Amino acid sequence: MTKKFNFVDLDKSKLPKTKGKRIDGFRFYDIEGKNYPSVTTVLGILKKEGLQKWRDSIGEKVAQWEMGRASRRGKATHTLVEQYIKNETPSIRDVLPLGLFKLLKPYIDQIDNIHLLEAIMFSHKLTIAGQVDCVAEYNGKLSVIDFKTANKERQESWIENYFLQCTAYAVMYEEIFSTPIEQIVIMLASEDGTSQIFVKERKDYEKDLVKAIDGFYKYYQELNKDKIKQD
Numbered sequence: 001m002t003k004k005f006n007f008v009d010l011d012k013s014k015l016p017k018t019k020g021k022r023i024d025g026f027r028f029y030d031i032e033g034k035n036y037p038s039v040t041t042v043l044g045i046l047k048k049e050g051l052q053k054w055r056d057s058i059g060e061k062v063a064q065w066e067m068g069r070a071s072r073r074g075k076a077t078h079t080l081v082e083q084y085i086k087n088e089t090p091s092i093r094d095v096l097p098l099g100l101f102k103l104l105k106p107y108i109d110q111i112d113n114i115h116l117l118e119a120i121m122f123s124h125k126l127t128i129a130g131q132v133d134c135v136a137e138y139n140g141k142l143s144v145i146d147f148k149t150a151n152k153e154r155q156e157s158w159i160e161n162y163f164l165q166c167t168a169y170a171v172m173y174e175e176i177f178s179t180p181i182e183q184i185v186i187m188l189a190s191e192d193g194t195s196q197i198f199v200k201e202r203k204d205y206e207k208d209l210v211k212a213i214d215g216f217y218k219y220y221q222e223l224n225k226d227k228i229k230q231d
Contacts, residue, residue, distance in 0.1 A: 005085050007114045014176050016120055024224060029129035031122045031207045032043045039130035039168045042216040043161045074149045077101055077189070079141070081108060081147050082118055083222065085134075096191070100149050103189035107197050111145065113137040121172035126213055132169040135181070138199070143183040153194040160205075163198070164212060167205040 020027045020038060027038040076097035082105065083090055092098065115135040122129035134145040144166040148159075166184035174180045184205075186198040 002084075003109050004087065005114055008110055010115055010177065012119075018120060018123055018129075022130075024220075026220065029120065029122065031124075031129055034127075036122055036127055036129040037130055037216060037220070039165050039190050042103065042128055042168075042213055043164055044134050045152060045216050045219055046141060047213070058088055066096065070149070070151075072138060073100070073191075075096060076151060077104070077149050078147055081133075085111070085114060100189040100191070103193070103195040104147060104187050105197070106135075107187045110139055111136045113142075115142070115175070117197075121176060123168070123172045123175050126168065126171055126177060126210070127217075128172075128213060130168065132170070132173075135169070137175055138183065138185045142179070142181050143185045143199075144173065144202075145185045145187065148188040150188060150190040152192045153196065154188060154190070156198065159186065159188075159198070160208070163200050163205045166200075166210045167202045167209050170202045171206070171209075 016029065017029055018030050020029055022028075023035060025042045028034055028035040073096060076092050076094060079098045080092055080097055080101040082088075084101070084105070085108070090098075111134070113136055115132055116132060117136075118131060119135075120129065120131045127170060132144060133147050136143065136145060138145060146162060146166050148162060163184060163186070166186065170181040170184060182202050184200050184202055186196075187199075188196045188198070190196075
């Protein structure tokens, strides 16, 4: 039986009307005339060294292919999740994303009272922006919810970036709508047939998020000091 999700009426005019753009190989959003880096761009710096080691170990051509495959897998699965929540007919017939969606569905069915779905937000305080997967109640508590896919089951220590990412969205939401979000939820489906859910508290990751943002700006300013200024 298909669940009918309730949507909360928010003042969406508070959200920015912008699309991401590439500057010096990084993704930014134009927020009121200022270029704010995307959350994923900021956090990508943290795993830059590990990613390069992985590229070197398997070769650049194979690495590019695998990253493209993972990106397509994730986008297709996100599309299915969004269509399900909106009660729309699935537009994707590929076996892999359909299978991953089915792994996520029991978790998704515990979501209700949707505030935002695939929405761009920002924070002047953090000077970053990004597109959140979902803001909704999970088991009755307002949460930032992110849907992830992977090749295999993940250890929690491998995915701290996910928690930092959702913490950033929680800060953005509170800044825009004056409503705090304390809970962050990661729903993860893997090609090995496993599904995982991680429920965390935003407060446990705020300090590390600020450190990551500071680290990105220092790194970027070394590349080009005149492109971006931190307030």
